[in-house]
Amino acid sequence: MSEVVVVEELTAEAVRDAQALIDDAARADGQYAVSEQGRLNLRGGRREGVRHLLVWERGELVGYGQLEDTDPVEAPAGEFVVHPDHRRRGHGRALGGALLDASDRRLRVWAHGGHPAARHLARLLGLSLFRELRQMRRPLTDLDLPEPVLPDGVRLRTFVPGRDDAAWLAANAAAFAHHPEQGGMTQRDLDDRKAEPWFDPHGFFLAVRDDGRGGEELVGFHWTKVHSADQLGEVYVVGVVPGAQGGGLGRALTVAGLRYLARDRGLPTAMLYVDADNKAAVTVYERLGFRIHEVDLMYRTEG
Template structure:
């Protein structure tokens, strides 16, 4: 039995072990260890917005699991990643037990937890700990190339220009995603942080509209660390005032053409809320099928009260 000690991730000493955890988890379970924005915060050491704990094997100095804690005005949101070679329940109990013992948790309006591709066994585990499911995000995939691609003669689709298009892009993004809990409140700092990431490439960031008024966009991403590499429709949206003109279809086709024909990638993925039926229908028309879901669980306040006693 491993001797686990829970510690804050407050330096980059254990970052190689954390990265290897993420790689092992993706190879075994075929999904990313953490949501994109949390992984960026973790690897950038953005500790003012994100606090992370790790379960460290004292015998081997290997990180057996990590738990991120993102604190917002809506509450505390956890996300777990457990190294596949360690007992899942033990690592979860160790990390969650420490996190929920924090007195600050009792002051938050909501405690939630994201679990990628939950099995029935893991669903029962979290419900036994007092969590109940309340939100799901679907990952959809399809092979490339997209052989039905035809350039749109009606639309002038161009590439995003860093240093020029940020203000206009933020306006259309926040309008289009006003309803979305993660994407609808981006600010300039958030966008510039994404632009500073190694994977950012404006050649795969397509927009419709001039610099003062972007009407729609399709932002793609290449996962260079996946084997084989995979493309992603990272974010796609159309200004609500420009809906119904086929912009979304044209931009999606452009992104798929870029990732398949220009970059030569064999497959593509995207994420969509389970409740966004219109977007799912569009993606299915383009050949995407469900790969897996990520589920959010919310802690029952009575369970937290029992833990305090």
């Protein structure tokens, strides 16, 4: 039986080991089993509400899990991965059981890619399918989208780090009030991403309008991301504040970002993530030529 150690802060050596394990698994599986936020949570010391789960075998880290309990409403969210060379030995089930115990059996767990083995393990742990997140893609080599048409009084500019942080965090919280994972982003979360090699303020578009007091109001945004190794451009996050929704601004922002990824960055393919039950967004993306590439599934305990 695997022994799982639960800690609130990792040593520098454990961080390196966990990052190496996650990377090894991603190379074998073709995708990361731990999300971008989970990988960021590994770094920078202790984070409130985050716990790490470690499985060691003869001094080698063979399994890693993470539990994030920062949402005031939803159950804690977990992710875990076992090194490819150490699978089918009970480590995954041990990590899943430890996550259930650590969350007082109130748990949500991501299975990135929705692989059959993950579905089987979810059943063994007594978890039910809760959410489907689609990854959609479209080629950019044939992109033929006209200049985006903005609502009256709205103009586009790019993000200025430091100057626009507070306004963007407020707009993001308003646009994603229904989506705690995205809407709950903090200054630390934003700083983490600004420090990443992929961060490019020139690909971070803001839709603004005059606020009537000599300043401007941020009403929407499209933050793009480039995965250089895979030659993929990502529609990382598109948001429109409630008072500006329904006028075509979301589509215009999406088009602006796609044109940037295709023309300025010369990327052959674009990708994005969208919840399957967000019918309006799925329809917009399908009309822009996106099609399903793969799915991530979230399971949870009942109740």
